[in-house]
Amino acid sequence: MNLLLALTFISMIGSLYASFIYAPTERIMGPIQKIFYFHMGTVWVATISFVIVFVASIQYLRKESRNWDILAYSAAEIGVVFITLTIVSGSIWAKPIWGTWWTWDPQLTTTFILWILYVVYMILRSSAGNDVRKAKFAAVFGIIAFLDLPLVYISARVMRGISPVVFGSRGGGIASEMMVALMVTLVAFTLLFILILKNRVELEIMKDNILRLKLMEAK
Amino acid sequence: MSYLFWSQIIFWIVLLIYIYYLIRKNHNLKNQLESIESSLNSNEESQ
Numbered sequence: 498m499n500l501l502l503a504l505t506f507i508s509m510i511g512s513l514y515a516s517f518i519y520a521p522t523e524r525i526m527g528p529i530q531k532i533f534y535f536h537m538g539t540v541w542v543a544t545i546s547f548v549i550v551f552v553a554s555i556q557y558l559r560k561e562s563r564n565w566d567i568l569a570y571s572a573a574e575i576g577v578v579f580i581t582l583t584i585v586s587g588s589i590w591a592k593p594i595w596g597t598w599w600t601w602d603p604q605l606t607t608t609f610i611l612w613i614l615y616v617v618y619m620i621l622r623s624s625a626g627n628d629v630r631k632a633k634f635a636a637v638f639g640i641i642a643f644l645d646l647p648l649v650y651i652s653a654r655v656m657r658g659i660s661p662v663v664f665g666s667r668g669g670g671i672a673s674e675m676m677v678a679l680m681v682t683l684v685a686f687t688l689l690f691i692l693i694l695k696n697r698v699e700l701e702i703m704k705d706n707i708l709r710l711k712l713m714e715a716k
Numbered sequence: 717m718s719y720l721f722w723s724q725i726i727f728w729i730v731l732l733i734y735i736y737y738l739i740r741k742n743h744n745l746k747n748q749l750e751s752i753e754s755s756l757n758s759n760e761e762s763q
Binding site for chain 1: 719720722723724726727730731734735738741742745746748749752753755756
């Protein structure tokens with residue numbers, strides 16, 4: 498645990514250094530382009546989180562094990578926090594580049610829908626409490642919500658929008674130093690995600706233990 | 717450049733608020749767990 502915390506801290510410092518000092522300043526956008534690295538980090542964590550919600554929800558419905566339910570709920574919470582940061586950092590980038598905080602571009606719209614879907618999932622799952630039927634309903638919703646995730650990626654590439662496509666056939670790619678900074682950032686955010694998820698799962702297990710002990714106490 | 721600095725500040729504030737929320741929750745749950753365990757132990761001793 499302490500090793501993971503230390504690794505996360507060191508990699509975050511490395512990410513800040515790589516993004517703000519090592520990576521060159523982009524010619525057209527200037528320093529504001531540097532938001533891109535942390536923006537991609539938040540996108541990455543949100544994506545992993547929602548993939549975990551999807552897989553864990555399927556497993557929960559198949560095996561009816563509370564552990565999968567805990568994993569799905571914990572990952573969803575982290576996903577919501579990081580997709581919120583994605584939207585906020587994207588808006589901060591958009592203001593000087595596009596001249597507006599927000600536009601109903603296909604990628605932004607599908608991302609906003611994704612945010613709403615997982616907020617609804619969180620509400621459904623937290624209100625379900627220990628009711629297994631409601632928890633299963635939330636799991637079904639978690640599976641359906643995931644269908645929007647590929648749309649976010651496809652929308653920028655297939656539909657006509659103003660969101661920049663860096664990677665892919667339409668993308669311009671990035672300089673090698675920028676790629677190094679991006680990779681360091683993704684590693685740092687992956688470690689941060691593992692650290693938070695581990696703690697979040699432990700919290701849910703602790704809540705279950707408290708409930709079990711309260712029942713024992715009441716008997 | 718100051719715009720970039722403030723964008724980073726916002727990012728870290730949101731992230732730190734979330735981490736603080738998790739730490740507080742952990743602290744509260746640990747306290748609850750300890751109080752229930754001690755009350756269960758005292759019940760067992762009295763029986």
